[in-house]
Amino acid sequence: MNRSVITGKRMSKVYHLPAEDIYAVNNIDLDIHEGDYVAIMGPSGSGKTTLLDILGCMDSLSSGELKVLGFDVSGKKEDELVKIRRGHIGFVFQEFLLIPTLTALENVEIPLHFARKNVKRAECIDLLGKVGLKHRINHLPKQLSGGEKQRVAIARALMASPKILIADEPTGNLDTKNSQEIFNVFQKLNQEGLTIIVATHDEQLGKQARRILHLKDGKICS
Numbered sequence: 001m002n003r004s005v006i007t008g009k010r011m012s013k014v015y016h017l018p019a020e021d022i023y024a025v026n027n028i029d030l031d032i033h034e035g036d037y038v039a040i041m042g043p044s045g046s047g048k049t050t051l052l053d054i055l056g057c058m059d060s061l062s063s064g065e066l067k068v069l070g071f072d073v074s075g076k077k078e079d080e081l082v083k084i085r086r087g088h089i090g091f092v093f094q095e096f097l098l099i100p101t102l103t104a105l106e107n108v109e110i111p112l113h114f115a116r117k118n119v120k121r122a123e124c125i126d127l128l129g130k131v132g133l134k135h136r137i138n139h140l141p142k143q144l145s146g147g148e149k150q151r152v153a154i155a156r157a158l159m160a161s162p163k164i165l166i167a168d169e170p171t172g173n174l175d176t177k178n179s180q181e182i183f184n185v186f187q188k189l190n191q192e193g194l195t196i197i198v199a200t201h202d203e204q205l206g207k208q209a210r211r212i213l214h215l216k217d218g219k220i221c222s
């Protein structure tokens with residue numbers, strides 16, 4: 001059995017609103033292993049984004065325990081969470097979040113600027129090659145299809161050599177053909193050993209994963 005990369009016990013996230021408490025994540029136990037490919041499915045509002053944000057160290061738990069890549073992250077402060085997620089976790093979002101005035105290549109280089117590291121142009125070009133975009137490196141986002149934009153975003157997420165890739169509805173803005181491109185890239189990355197956790201409404205993307213977790217009202221129901 002591969003080693004655990006994420007172990008969560010009795011994880012809860014509660015939002016205290018004036019009228020009510022919302023348990024966005026409600027007492028979830030979860031174990032994810034190296035090389036896993038997990039799809040989180042469930043209706044809007046079921047807690048998918050909240051759970052991904054917690055697993056990706058973007059948000060903290062209200063209660064429970066969480067270990068990510070051996071680090072005990074429960075109760076850690078934001079600056080410690082930043083270190084873990086910058087060093088080890090890649091994120092992909094529904095809206096791609098590319099900078100419109102920068103080329104595909106420059107968008108992939110962005111994390112290096114934030115991390116104050118030297119830009120390794122050859123590595124960035126290799127990553128764009130890996131997602132099938134070597135012929136598009138100098139294109140601006142507006143000159144790319146939706147699937148190509150999302151593949152640039154995936155290359156950008158891979159820039160930090162993450163151990164875990166977290167994707168929140170990555171095909172939510174894409175048609176079937178463009179979605180298929182993303183499925184193919186994820187499949188290839190997972191076959192190379194990357195651990196992938198994806199929230200999706202897309203049945204086809206769900207089926208491709210090795211494991212599906214169905215969420216409802218913040219709980220895993222199957």
Ligand SMILES: Nc1ncnc2c1ncn2[C@@H]1O[C@H](COP(=O)(O)OP(=O)(O)O)[C@@H](O)[C@H]1O
Binds near residue numbers: 024050
């Ligand atoms: N920052 C927040 N403040 C208050 N309630 C929130 C906040 N973020 C999410 N929620 C609530 O938590 C629940 C789960 O939301 P979310 O994780 O975004 O679900 P999903 O991604 O499955 O659509 C929803 O009821 C949502 O309204």
Ligand SMILES: [Mg+2]
Binds near residue numbers: 048049050168
């Ligand atoms: Mg969501």
